[in-house]
Amino acid sequence: MTGHARISLAAWGATILGALVLTPVFSGPFLFISAFLCGAVTGIGILLQNLRAPRIVVPFVQLLVLVELISLFFLRETLKFGLIPVKGTALEFNQQMVNAMDSINRFSAPLPPDSHLTLFAASVIAATGLLIHVIAVQLHQAAWSGLLLLIMYTVPAATVHGGLPALLFVPPALGYIVLLSAEGRSRLSRWGRRISGVSHLDAAEPVEASALGQAGRRIGLTVVALAALLPALLPTLPEGVIGNGLAGSGPGTGIGASISSTDPMLDMGKNLNRGDNVVALTYKGGPSGGTYLRLTALDFFDGDTWRIAPRQAGRKISGDLTPPPGYNGDLSKVPQSKLEIDVSRSFRSQFAPVPYPVRSISLKRDWRYDAGALDVVSSNGQVVAGKNYDLTSYDLQPTPQQLHDATGSGEPDQYTSRVPRTPDSIKELARTLTKDANGNQFEAAVLLQNWFRSGGGFTYSTANQRGSGMRALREFLLVNKTGYCEQFATGMALMARIVGIPSRVGIGFLPGQAGKDGEYTVRMHDMHAWPELYFQGIGWIRFEPTPAARVALTPDWTVAAAPETSPTTAPSTAPTAPGASEDPGIEKPNADPDLPSDSGVTIVDGGNWFTNGGGRTIAIVAGVIVLLCIPWLIRSLTRRRRFAKPPGRLGAEGLWAEVRDTSRDLGLDWSEIATPRQAGDWLVTKLPAEAHPQALRLARGIEALRYAGDVDLALDLRAEAAAVRQALWSQAPRRRRWRARLLPPSWRWYLNRGSTEASDLLDEFDLLLARLRSLALRRRHAN
Structure with a gap:
């Protein structure tokens, strides 16, 4: 087997073995597909090298073959004549990559075996394999390919x-x-057959000099160095460099917000506390006064986190959705509303904002709905940002009497009645607050709502960052009584379960602010959480425990049953839910500095080009330009430093090196x-x-300084060196002069020199180990 074939096969094996670290992240057949793609790239490389193809041609042909295979595997519908990639292929590939990145940002590992995620994983591994082949085979720098393997390992290690x-x-x-080892054997074979077990220290000493032994020692030294350096470097990186799984959730990004499917409650808190108050969506239609728009419902509580319970596969959207769970009335007699929703590109969510309960929606392809929660979610990782859709929803308006007469709690599912291990103090508080309900669940729910809004002495503030776990809820309910919608919603939902009412927590938006022509504008700070309680025969009903400082009024079906008695809260019989007659928007008194306020907040238009990717594009282009200028900058600084040195041996050697590098730069x-003298x-x-x-x-001066x-x-040779350099520059063709400016070949020579010096350093490390081992063996034989 030829040397380049051996190294090519070793590069293929290293790529596939390195890709094994991605198995905890991705699922499905991505590894087998990647092995085939890398094998095809390797086979093409070996074939072209056996045919004596020019070295520069090989990677380009390999890239073309890789693009063709990926298109055939994943993008066959976009190929012209079923074989030729066209512009549509590139656009579809880009969209699949965007969808995959969004899924990676939102889902926790292991990721689902969706086609766009398989495409992403296979493309990344195959591209890595191509780069490893180029570095190890074409550039003969196999040691540098270890950086790619290290990156492939550290990314999942830091994110899983x-x-x-x-x-x-x-x-x-x-x-x-x-x-x-393959590269070392190939290099050594040029000098003859390798003699194992012999070192250049002393042929009589049993010093291990095999390629495997040297590689093992070098890897060990590298790992030790990385283990010492990485912990010191990683704490200095800003949040999100390695990633916390939430795209765009950092403070003050100015580009919107994200809602993930893994922890929507956490994302809502980040958007309220640290996100910019950009436009999330606008809508027209619906009940007078606006409507709540829900993203999803959190129905599983384990004592630490409220999250979405395990679900069956979502149902396809075709015609009307399933009826509202638990409702046994005649839906044909229920009023309906039509809405047109336009989502800003600033709001990245896999859940579509819809009122509850939704009857039909124009989102069809790649969107599904859950029959229990009636939330609409993407099936392939894409987000709702930039979508425009129409929907029809039911305006369920149960009367207080209907809710009062609802008999039996029913069990809508196995999650929403489950009470995790709860402190006795919270259980006792819930029972004490609802004892006047005399066992009526609706009256108990109203008593809990009114206690949170007025009778319990609570204060609304977004400064509470403790979350909604059991410990945080205990402190919120019994100690500080300060929080925002997350604590109010989860606190009431937990206490409702304690007294026997199934409950869950809705995540979505308040109705927003009314504008011209009946259009409502909903911003990121309108995000909200509320409890939904289940009543047999009616279904899931929204309650509003958040105080009036945040939400002015309660749903109209809760007012007549048990009006609020706090003198600081103006009770009203005017409805504020769907069908309300006045804007149920957010009241933010100036006296509460903790409330999200529009004052001082930069309002970014959702359609602004700069905030919707233009700024990032400019930054990327500027970064690429800076990177391309690095060789020119280093080369210019080196030349200036060489001519600035005073006369003498060091100064003359620097001038001679400058003439050498200029010659190389000019080809x-x-x-x-x-x-x-010969030079x-x-x-x-x-x-x-x-x-x-x-x-x-110049040549005679260098000769004299070295040998005379x-x-x-x-001796000052600066004038001679400058004249020679200028003459070399003037004789070169214009194309070579531009290449020498932008990408001087001497830069690559210094890179190779650095690799050689690093290899020499590792050789010295090998020799040190060999001497120590030899010394230990001598002492053992002496004893």
Whole structure:
């Protein structure tokens, strides 16, 4: 087997072994597809090299083959004649990548085996395999490919909850060892057959010098260095560099907010406390006074977190959705409302904002709904940002008497009646507050709502960051009594379960602010949480325990049954839920500094080009330009430093190095083994006649400084070096001059030099270990 074939196969094996670390993140057949794609790339590379194809051609052909295979596997519908990728293929690939990134930001590992996630994983692994092949085979720098394997390991290690199993580090390490061994064997085979077990220290000493042994020691040193450096560097990185799984949830991003499917409650709190008050959506139609728009319902509470309970696969949207769960009346007699909702690109959510209960919706393809919660969710990871859709919803308006007469709690599911381990003090408080209901569940619910809004002495403030776990709820209910909608909603939902009422927590938006032509504008700070309680024969009913400082009025079906008695809260019989006659928007008194306020908040238009990706595009382009300018900048600074050195041996050697690097930058074949006299004679052949004397004086001066004993150490060769450099520059074609400015080849030479010096350092480490081992063996034999 030829050397390049051996290294190619080793590079393929290292890529696949390195990709094993992604198995805790992705699911499905991504690894088998990636192995095939990388194998095809490797096979094409071996074939082209056996055919003596130019080295620069090989990676381009490999890339074309990779694009064709990925298109055939995943994007076949977009191919022209079923074979040729076209513009539509690129656009569909980009959309699939966007969907995959959004799913990665929202779902926790392991990710679902969706086609766009499989495409993402296979593309990333195959592209990594192509880069490893180029680095190891084309550039003969196999050691640098270890950085790609390290990145492939550290990304899931830093993002998977609980970290990766320690044994998953073994496959990438083995792959790297095999790759280094293959390259070492290929290099050594050029000099003849390798003699194992012999070192250049002493052939009689049993010093291990095999490629595997040296690679193992080098990897061990690298791992130790990384283990020492990474912990010192990672704490300095800002939140989100490695990732917390929530895109766009950092403070003050100015680009909107996200709601994930893993922890919607946490995302809502971040948007209220740290997010900008940008427009989330606008809508027209619906009841007079606006309507609550719900994203989803959290029905599972384990004592620590409120989240979505395990569900069956979502149902396809085709015609009318299922009737509202628990409602046994005649839906044909229930009033209906039509809405047109336009979601801003600033609001990235896999849940579509809809009123409850929704009857029909125009979102069809790639959207599903849950029959129990009646929430509409994406099935392939895409977000609702930028969507415009129509819907029809039922205006359920139960009367207080109907709710009062509802008999039996019923069990809508196995989750919404479950009470986790709860402190006795909370249980006793719930029973004490509802004892006047005399066992009527609706009256008990109204008593709980009124206690939270007025009778319990609560204060609304977004400063409470403790969440909604049992410990936080106990402190909220019994100690500080300060919180925002999250604590009020989850507190009432828990106490409702204690007294026997099934409950869950809705996450969504308040009705927003009314505008012209019946259009309502909903902003990010209108996000809200509320409890939904279940009554047999009527279904899920919304309550509003959040105080009037945040939400002015309660649902009209709760007012007549038990009016609020606090003198600070103006009771009203006017409805505020669907069908209300006045705007049930957010009242934010100036006296409460903790409330989200529009004053001082920059309102960013959802359609602004800069905030919707333009700024990021500019930053990326600027970053690419800066990266491209790095070689030119380093080269310019190096040249200036060399000419600034005073006369002497060091200064002259720097000038000689500058002439050497200029020659290489301009595409001239400078010999590294030539003497100064030979190099000077060679320069004369490349320069015009007027520059010959300067070139000869420069070469003779360097020769004298290196080898003559009585040379003048103050010899100044700066004028000669500048003249030679200028003559070389003027003789070069314009294309080579531009390449020398933008991407000087001497930059690559220094990179190779750095790799060689690093390898030499590791060789010294090998020798040190060999000496220590030899010394230990001698002492053992002596004893």
